[in-house]
Amino acid sequence: MTDVIIVGGGPAGLSAALFTAKNGLSTTVFDTDETWMHKAHLWNYLGIESEDGTAFTETSREQVDEFGADRRQGEKVSEVSRNGEGFVVTTDEDEYEAPYVVLATGADRSLAEGLGCESTEDGVVDVDVTTETSVPNAYATGAMVRAEEWQAVISAGDGAAAALNILTKEKGEHFHDFDVPADAE
Ligand SMILES: Cc1cc2nc3c(=O)[nH]c(=O)nc-3n(C[C@H](O)[C@H](O)[C@H](O)COP(=O)(O)OP(=O)(O)OC[C@H]3O[C@@H](n4cnc5c(N)ncnc54)[C@H](O)[C@@H]3O)c2cc1C
Numbered sequence: 001m002t003d004v005i006i007v008g009g010g011p012a013g014l015s016a017a018l019f020t021a022k023n024g025l026s027t028t029v030f031d032t033d034e035t036w037m038h039k040a041h042l043w044n045y046l047g048i049e050s051e052d053g054t055a056f057t058e059t060s061r062e063q064v065d066e067f068g069a070d071r072r073q074g075e076k077v078s079e080v081s082r083n084g085e086g087f088v089v090t091t092d093e094d095e096y097e098a099p100y101v102v103l104a105t106g107a108d109r110s111l112a113e114g115l116g117c118e119s120t121e122d123g124v125v126d127v128d129v130t131t132e133t134s135v136p137n138a139y140a141t142g143a144m145v146r147a148e149e150w151q152a153v154i155s156a157g158d159g160a161a162a163a164l165n166i167l168t169k170e171k172g173e174h175f176h177d178f179d180v181p182a183d184a185e
Contacts, residue, residue: 002026002070004166005089005098007077007111010035011152012142013104014060015159019177021067023167028070028098030077030091036106036143037152045153056152080115080138087115087138100137100169102162107143107150122147130165131158139165 004020006013009031021027040053048056065071072091079090086099103112109125118126118134124147125140127133133140139162142155167175 001097001099002028003098003170004028004100004102004163005087005096006030006102006104007080007089008035008104008106008142009033009061009071009073010037010057010104010106010142010155011060012106012155012159013102014057014064015156016102016104016139016141016163017064017069017071017159018060018067019160019163020166021064021069023163023175023177025167025170026070027068028072028096029064030072030075030089032076033073034106036150040152042152044151053152077111080111082115082135085137100139100166102139102141102159102166103133103144104141104155104159105144109140109144112138112140112144129161131162132165137166137169 003025004027006017006029017027017029037053037057042051075091077091081088087101089096112125120126125144127140127145131139131141141158141162143150
């Protein structure tokens, strides 16, 4: 069993994976490589002056891989269901279990609906600021939680928020992923 399963490898999913893998939670990411980033060129992502969206995705994948996430590229998730306190994730290859699941499937909300996550009147997945859904320990991030206002930096922020909330639950106290210059020496 892995600690965290993330469905989707766009900015939201990879950002969540970066935080959980970096901070010691075993992390599995499933992705079918249909991220909208392949259509984008970034001039509005703080800290990046100008970058092709596919190049951004490649760098993000490398960053996540370096922290040891198990990134299962091309493996499609067909269902996410409850299993006691945790979840069973069914793909076209196998079944996987985890106590936490982060949904990051872009504007596709079908897995969240299948899991029973409540929606807002606007038809988006209903989450709080931690991005936790109405199903405890299931998080929804990125384009699926907004009717519009789809931007990479917002999705990445959602993924980070989900991961930090999971880390806080696991550590039993508020978790801060703070590094200082000396850490890089
Ligand atoms: C033409 C265009 C230009 C854009 N330009 C900009 C821009 O200049 N700046 C900017 O900030 N944003 C831009 N965007 C928006 C930006 O691309 C999105 O906001 C961002 O990609 C959303 O990230 P996400 O992680 O929420 O979803 P996505 O990037 O869509 O990632 C979702 C991932 O989940 C995977 N997935 C879905 N279902 C499954 C499943 N069942 N199993 C496994 N994997 C699954 C998909 O294959 C995909 O890789 C642009 C979008 C478009 C279409």
